[in-house]
Amino acid sequence: MLSKISLLCLGLVCTSMGVSAELAQTSFELSTIAEGVYVHHGQHLDIDDGYQGDICNLSVIIGNTGVAVIDTGGSKRTGMQLLAAIRRLTALPVRYVINTHVHPDHTYGNAAFVGEHPEFIGHDKLAKQMLTRQAQYEKLNQRLLGADGTDSLTIVPTQAVQTQLTLDLGGRTLTVQAHPMAHTQTDISVVDDKTNTLFAGDLIFAERTPVIESDLNGLIAVLEHLNQQQFSQIVPGHGKESRDQASIIGNALRYDRALLADVRMSIKKGISMENTMETAAQSERERWLLFDIANRRNVNTVYPQLEWE
Numbered sequence: 001m002l003s004k005i006s007l008l009c010l011g012l013v014c015t016s017m018g019v020s021a022e023l024a025q026t027s028f029e030l031s032t033i034a035e036g037v038y039v040h041h042g043q044h045l046d047i048d049d050g051y052q053g054d055i056c057n058l059s060v061i062i063g064n065t066g067v068a069v070i071d072t073g074g075s076k077r078t079g080m081q082l083l084a085a086i087r088r089l090t091a092l093p094v095r096y097v098i099n100t101h102v103h104p105d106h107t108y109g110n111a112a113f114v115g116e117h118p119e120f121i122g123h124d125k126l127a128k129q130m131l132t133r134q135a136q137y138e139k140l141n142q143r144l145l146g147a148d149g150t151d152s153l154t155i156v157p158t159q160a161v162q163t164q165l166t167l168d169l170g171g172r173t174l175t176v177q178a179h180p181m182a183h184t185q186t187d188i189s190v191v192d193d194k195t196n197t198l199f200a201g202d203l204i205f206a207e208r209t210p211v212i213e214s215d216l217n218g219l220i221a222v223l224e225h226l227n228q229q230q231f232s233q234i235v236p237g238h239g240k241e242s243r244d245q246a247s248i249i250g251n252a253l254r255y256d257r258a259l260l261a262d263v264r265m266s267i268k269k270g271i272s273m274e275n276t277m278e279t280a281a282q283s284e285r286e287r288w289l290l291f292d293i294a295n296r297r298n299v300n301t302v303y304p305q306l307e308w309e
């Protein structure tokens, strides 16, 4: 426990000093959460504050004949660290690299896996969205990640998921499900059928404040739909995995519903978006990390959409 805390503290200090590179190399952790299932937890940093390309969950599932990776991190460097950690576990080929959605913190590690020749798997709309955002995201990567941003190329899916897809890893299958507009327009979730583990991508956040880029009503509907199934464990896009489905989905839904109700009420009362940024979902403020910055952005996304309801 002590060593974990001191490592974490070191990480924070070093990041603020801009010398995290060597430390990150040595402290890249891949934890086992079920038989043949591993998760790397990124740090809870905002993309505008200390972003180092390693802020989300990266998952690895190992079958009898191959490996699947779910999200690759925000830079080729993070992807290389993930690949090195996989190689410490197995020599089996990486058959599938799955991106849960378009956001750069989840996709720009893809570049590290090109030499493995996997299928890159994503939502039907992912390739187009990645290419539409390519210039913006590559510029962002270079600004925020410096040299690490330069070789983090945009690698689009080679196989699109329209509704559902089954991937075979030998002795275990993954079910990949494409969703309608929710966190983004490109959300997929993955279930490891052997352990009944749900990898939810950013449909679910734990610890840090949920983010909505696309459709809040859609996100709530997708979460309610997922909640009709029973999973043995859920890996969110950010934050710790949980075997307590009622809590991890319930927390996300509670925030999303509070945001929806409060923004609707503001619009009804004629309260401006600027003022709503300070008031909406404040009942959730103490429950989440990075609340103010994420919640303001969410209001900025959701308010203009709900005005047209």
Ligand SMILES: [Zn+2]
Pocket (backbone or CB within 6 Å): 101, 103, 183, 202, 211, 237
């Ligand atoms: Zn995201």
